[in-house]
Amino acid sequence: MxxxxxxxxxxxxxxxxxxxxxxxxxxxxxxxxxxxxxxxxxxxxxxxxxxxxxxxxxxxxxxxxxxxxxxxxxxxxxxxxxxxxxxxxxxxxxxxxxxxxxxxxxxxxxxxxxxxxxxxxxxxxxxxxxxxxxxxxxxxxxxxxxxxxxxxxxxFGFGYNKTMLEEAGIELPDADEPLTWDEWLPILTELTKDTDGDGEIDQWGTGLNVQWNLQSFVWSNGGDWTNEDRTQVTVDTPEFAEALQFFTDLTTEHAVTPNPEQAQTMDTYQRFMAGEIGFFPVAPWDLSVYNELDFDYDVIPWPVGSTGETATWVxxxxxxxxxxxxxxxxxxxxxxxxxxxxxxxxxxxxxxxxxxxxxxxxxxxxxxxxxxxxxxxxxxxxxxxxxxAMPAAFTYGAQWYDELWVNIQPVVDGDQPAAEYLAEVQPRMQALLDESNAQAEAAAAQNNG
Incomplete structure (x- = not known):
């Protein structure tokens, strides 16, 4: 995919x-x-x-x-x-x-x-x-x-630059037992450095995209986008807010990811391939490219939040x-x-x-x-x-899900707390999900009629 x-x-x-x-x-x-x-x-x-x-x-x-x-x-x-x-x-x-x-x-x-x-x-x-x-x-x-x-x-797997960790003398992650967020963060900090002495950071622990990578953090922390029957939007929970806040703090507080300005110069996908990022998603559709890289890499479970259970999407x-x-x-x-x-x-x-x-x-x-x-x-x-499955994979359209990302940038930039934003966006998402479900019912009724 x-x-x-x-x-x-x-x-x-x-x-x-x-x-x-x-x-x-x-x-x-x-x-x-x-x-x-x-x-x-x-x-x-x-x-x-x-x-x-x-x-x-x-x-x-x-x-x-x-x-x-x-x-x-x-x-x-x-x-x-x-x-x-x-x-x-x-x-x-x-x-x-x-x-x-x-x-x-x-x-x-x-x-x-x-x-x-x-x-x-x-x-x-x-x-x-x-x-x-x-x-x-x-x-x-x-x-x-x-x-x-x-x-x-x-x-959607998670990988790491094996060569980078070995050169830094860091113990390689277990292939089966996921790192907790608390275990992972010190590794990211150790990998983030100025490697050429010019005063600018040029190697980072990780580099993630909120729209494609937040799912793992939320799910492993006990949060979700909806209830089981996909009728209620559930982003305004403490578990979801904690995961989003941790995700954004990787950039804004801990500085173990490229900041927005650095990401504009070269995106994190390119930086991983250039050997500048330690941990990064590794999906099957990228293997033909990644297998030609100049460093060794491997795949591990995604780091985990409060549940202790790794999670990702397929x-x-x-x-x-x-x-x-x-x-x-x-x-x-x-x-x-x-x-x-x-x-x-x-x-x-x-x-x-x-x-x-x-x-x-x-x-x-x-x-x-x-x-x-x-x-x-x-x-x-x-x-x-x-x-x-991705949160909108089995709903009648994805507008409700896309709404989460529309105004999320202030959170990603550290200008708005995650919990505050999620409380604001939940009603808008709920209205769109309600509309989506109503459209699904009407279309099904017309098709069956």
């Missing part, structure tokens, strides 16, 4: 657009003898998918026209395709968009076709499969119908079929091939762009003697044991 921002809510005009799409009966709007497949990705992903699709064509005789975009352009181009009645036969879907696409007749129910193809869903990560199940009310449970299969599962992208396709059986066959075929999965894994969807393949991948990073098992532990 790439680190793109979740689409904010229901596409404007989606109902009108999907009605137009459903009236056509021609996938992609053309009378084609082949399939169209739209996805997003960098050069490594493009090459891997093209190789897998070429093999699919050899085995099935079904031609596939590939439509690939950059990650930042994908959502806009897919919206344009929906509005213009040119929906691809097969395309990437984000978890947060599945309900609206189903309720508005864009995504095809593929449950029966997948069953007929005898796909071993038990050998695909449960989180990935359930992400694309929807029963008309709840998404992400084992009870819903299938409207896609996982392109991948994306466990994402997913799915692959679904348009209701307008002229080749539904072939389209579902392409989805199952890309998601579950052993050889296709190996092609994608060899490109170092994801962990395997297939559990048996993933176990072999994690235990490989030449594994890089060495602790690949941590990714499997995240998917199987302790990873959580």
């Amino acid at each position: 790439k680190k793109s921002r979740l689409m904010a809510g229901v596409v404007a005009g989606l109902v009108i657009a999907s009605t137009a799409a459903c009236s056509s009966g021609a996938g992609g709007g053309d009378e084609s003898e082949g399939l169209t497949f739209m996805f997003r990705g960098g050069e490594d992903e493009k090459a891997a998918y093209q190789a897998a699709i070429d093999r699919f064509t050899e085995e099935t005789g079904v031609e596939v026209e590939v439509i690939v975009t950059d990650a930042d352009q994908y959502a806009t181009k897919l919206q344009a395709a929906i509005a213009g009645n040119t929906v691809p036969d097969v395309f990437y879907i984000e978890q947060a968009n599945l309900q609206s696409y189903v309720n508005n007749g864009i995504l095809m129910d593929i449950t029966d076709q997948v069953a007929e193809q005898d796909v071993d869903l038990e050998n695909i990560w449960e989180f990935g499969v359930n992400s694309y199940r929807y029963d008309g009310t709840l998404q992400g449970t084992s009870e819903g119908r299938l409207y896609g299969l996982p392109k991948d599962v994306g466990p 994402g997913s992208l799915g692959i679904g079929v348009s209701t307008t396709t002229d080749m539904p059986d072939e389209a579902v066959k392409l989805v199952t091939y890309l998601s579950a075929d052993e050889e296709a999965q190996q092609t994608l894994v060899d490109a170092n762009i994801q962990i395997p969807n297939r559990i048996d393949t993933a176990q072999e991948w994690a235990s490989a003697p030449d594994a890089q990073p060495a602790n690949r098992q941590e990714y499997l532990d995240i998917v199987e044991d302790y990873g959580r």
